[in-house]
Amino acid sequence: MISAKGYAAHTHESALELYSFERKDPGEYEVLIDIIYCGVCHADFHQSKNEYGNTKYPFVPGHEIVGRIRSIGEKVSKFKENELVGVGYFILSCGYCQSCIGQEQQFCENGITPTQNGKLQDGTFTKGGYSDCIVVNENYIVSVPETLNQPGAAPLLCAGITTYSSLKYNQIVAGHKVAILGLGGLGHMAVKFATSFGADVTVLSSSAAKEDDAKKLGAHHFVNTSDKEHFTTLVNTFDFIVDAVSAKHDYNRYLNLLKKDGIMILLGVPPEPSTLHAHSLTGKRRKITGSFIGGIEETQEMLYYCAKHQITADVELIRPNEINIAFERMIKGDVRYRFTIDMQKL
Numbered sequence: 299m300i301s302a303k304g305y306a307a308h309t310h311e312s313a314l315e316l317y318s319f320e321r322k323d324p325g326e327y328e329v330l331i332d333i334i335y336c337g338v339c340h341a342d343f344h345q346s347k348n349e350y351g352n353t354k355y356p357f358v359p360g361h362e363i364v365g366r367i368r369s370i371g372e373k374v375s376k377f378k379e380n381e382l383v384g385v386g387y388f389i390l391s392c393g394y395c396q397s398c399i400g401q402e403q404q405f406c407e408n409g410i411t412p413t414q415n416g417k418l419q420d421g422t423f424t425k426g427g428y429s430d431c432i433v434v435n436e437n438y439i440v441s442v443p444e445t446l447n448q449p450g451a452a453p454l455l456c457a458g459i460t461t462y463s464s465l466k467y468n469q470i471v472a473g474h475k476v477a478i479l480g481l482g483g484l485g486h487m488a489v490k491f492a493t494s495f496g497a498d499v500t501v502l503s504s505s506a507a508k509e510d511d512a513k514k515l516g517a518h519h520f521v522n523t524s525d526k527e528h529f530t531t532l533v534n535t536f537d538f539i540v541d542a543v544s545a546k547h548d549y550n551r552y553l554n555l556l557k558k559d560g561i562m563i564l565l566g567v568p569p570e571p572s573t574l575h576a577h578s579l580t581g582k583r584r585k586i587t588g589s590f591i592g593g594i595e596e597t598q599e600m601l602y603y604c605a606k607h608q609i610t611a612d613v614e615l616i617r618p619n620e621i622n623i624a625f626e627r628m629i630k631g632d633v634r635y636r637f638t639i640d641m642q643k644l
């Protein structure tokens with residue numbers, strides 16, 4: 299066994315605390331990774347509070363991991379010791395269903411094993427990247443280019459691939475008019491990728507204070523959604539709306555901003571259902587769809603793309619013992635745009 303330490307929640311009411319535990323030695327096809335940085339995703343907070351009802355404690359969050367390989371199993375062929383690598387939302391899938399064969403493991407028909415709170419065959423639950431090391435099968439890690447800014451690269455493993463995959467699958471290219479709804483962790487990555495793909499990008503936000511930031515991130519236009527008059531002029535404007543809002547909101551209001559055949563892509567998952575009027579779709583043959591992280595091959599492709607175009611997340615680097623304050627600030631939307639934990643300071 300390998301002794302590990304990290305930050306864990308012990309109940310849904312407790313803050314994260316320093317926690318020592320053991321990880322199993324790497325198997326034949328597994329690698330042991332020393333974690334350098336881990337991004338802080340909204341899911342980490344919600345799961346620590348058992349908001350999805352299935353959290354097993356002690357719960358160690360973290361699925362935006364950048365680290366270096368300490369050692370490898372005998373049969374590992376894809377990676378070497380000391381390589382810089384990343385681990386994202388899941389560390390296993392069945393490997394033989396249509397989705398897995400098609401390199402879309404995120405939709406594995408037999409269920410993925412998430413990097414945090416995922417049930418393993420032996421009945422134990424996975425512990426995530428708010429820790430000093432992790433053991434992962436070589437087929438579920440990706441190579442991180444050395445030229446990328448490492449703290450900014452960590453959030454690419456969840457927020458980055460979630461937005462990249464949704465834009466690629468929907469074939470968003472130069473000339474498209476794309477609206478990004480919500481400028482948080484996901485939204486700011488959507489702006490970076492959409493502008494880099496050549497789209498004409500508008501940020502829709504209810505916070506007027508974000509206009510400067512939106513422009514700095516590369517957005518061409520900004521619309522304050524509380525400005526009803528301006529909002530009305532946008533009806534039938536966009537080819538795509540990337541909806542990165544996780545709080546309940548009225549989809550119909552935004553669907554009306556799509557042109558004929560326009561597509562609204564949902565990335566955020568509000569806790570409660572929302573009413574959809576059929577007319578919002580039928581009148582202009584609009585579509586509404588969703589997207590969820592990305593496959594391993596696509597995550598690798600994204601990281602190479604990011605290295606080529608020097609794209610990383612805008613992050614605020616924190617020490618591990620600042621995680622509870624970071625959670626509070628993240629929930630208030632008080633972060634531009636992602637926290638990354640420096641796990642070397644553990």
Ligand SMILES: [Zn+2]
Nearest residue numbers: 339341456457
């Ligand atoms: Zn995430």
Ligand SMILES: [Zn+2]
Nearest residue numbers: 392395398406
């Ligand atoms: Zn599968």
